[in-house]
Amino acid sequence: MLTYSIRRLLIAIPTLLFISLVIFLILEMAPGDPLADQPLTVPPEVREKMRAALGLDQPAWVRYLLWLKQFFWTEPLHLVDSLLGTGFADPAGRIVSWQFRAPAMDIIWQRLPQTLQVVGLAYLVGVIIAVPIGIISAYRQYSWFDNIGTFVSMVGFSVPTFFTGVVLIIVFAVNLHWFPSIYDTTLKVTDWESFLKQARQMVMPVTVLALFNASQISRFMRASMLDNLQQDYVRTARAKGMGEKVVVLRHVLRNSLIPVVTVIALGIPTIFGGAIITEQVFKVNGLGQLLITAIYANDLPMVQTLTFIFAALTVLFNLIADVLYGVLDPRIRYD
Missing domain, CATH: 1.10.3720.10 (MetI-like)
Known part of the structure; x- marks a missing residue:
């Protein structure tokens, strides 16, 4: 049973990667703009800086890889750091909610x-x-x-x-x-x-x-x-x-x-x-x-x-x- 469980866990890795890609692509193709609620008086250069701050100026494949890195690397490190106080997590690299302006996992x-x-x-x-x-x-x-x-x-x-x-x-x-x-x-x-x-x-x-x-x-x-x-x-x-x-x-x-x-x-x-x-x-x-x-x-x-x-x-x-x-x-x- 242990061998079977290990084999299933290894199979789950490409499965989850494929699921993550599907989720990312579906939401990437969804209509809407996260900056649509900004006032029309916001200058275009300021709007572009806001898009760059949200990472929207990067290509889709770059944002996907960054999201995977944040989810599988930065967030687990931050969890370990919170539990053990080791001090090696990088809070700046965490997934940040656009709505709450805070790390998504904290919310x-x-x-x-x-x-x-x-x-x-x-x-x-x-x-x-x-x-x-x-x-x-x-x-x-x-x-x-x-x-x-x-x-x-x-x-x-x-x-x-x-x-x-x-x-x-x-x-x-x-x-x-x-x-x-x-x-x-x-x-x-x-x-x-x-x-x-x-x-x-x-x-x-x-x-x-x-x-x-x-x-x-x-x-x-x-x-x-x-x-x-x-x-x-x-x-x-x-x-x-x-x-x-x-x-x-x-x-x-x-x-x-x-x-x-x-x-x-x-x-x-x-x-x-x-x-x-x-x-x-x-x-x-x-x-x-x-x-x-x-x-x-x-x-x-x-x-x-x-x-x-x-x-x-x-x-x-x-x-x-x-x-x-x-x-x-x-x-x-x-x-």
Whole structure:
């Protein structure tokens, strides 16, 4: 397995380089000018100096190589320097956001906790809810529990999150006044009272995202369980006198988790990408909202950095899912 993992990591290097090139070229061909919002009274020579300061006077291939150098060399050195205080990082060579006039990774690190608190917790809650629902729905197929679970899953997956979010705001924030409608990103948890405020403002966005994630994962879990419950090895295990609990939880569930692990693992990068629509509805100042504002402001360095981070996380968790296949199914070999 170690050899397989190393080989996959080596293959991931040209994959990520190709992805970075595609991202850079797409954003390079996108219309818009980062200096379009400047007043018309700005002299042409001053405008040219501003373009040179942003690096726009360089050819596209030079800017691409500089971006790769900043992302893979300068930013990691700065991270090591921040953690260890070694003093060999070069802050001047970092990727700078045109919109915030600050290093892009610093802005991302500032927004990341908000995204992980809301989107990460919602994804975790969704997985914890979805797996038992899928198992019970498959084992008790066509029962009242299965019918209710199917109905709730279809509604949760079909109704868009912006609609669900607005409905929760109208019912629980406007009419009942149970929860705040706007997420306060400046709130710091220092005592029990602030913790309760933080928990109250997280209830609605976490509920919206958890319902959406649980609806999708529970359907995969149910379908995979139904497929394995009809296999010959299940009938053989029951004929040998194994208990129903052992058959379902040890044999059927383990094999059924293989496709579900893929769905869960490939969904984890979306946590770091943020929930763009839900963050807009509840005013969560996370990475999803950061990406939207960067697109509106034509902030190419920030958009390139965020998009490439999402792509790299997708490649990484795809590898993790492939490795977990061998843990769940002993028949899978990586030789």
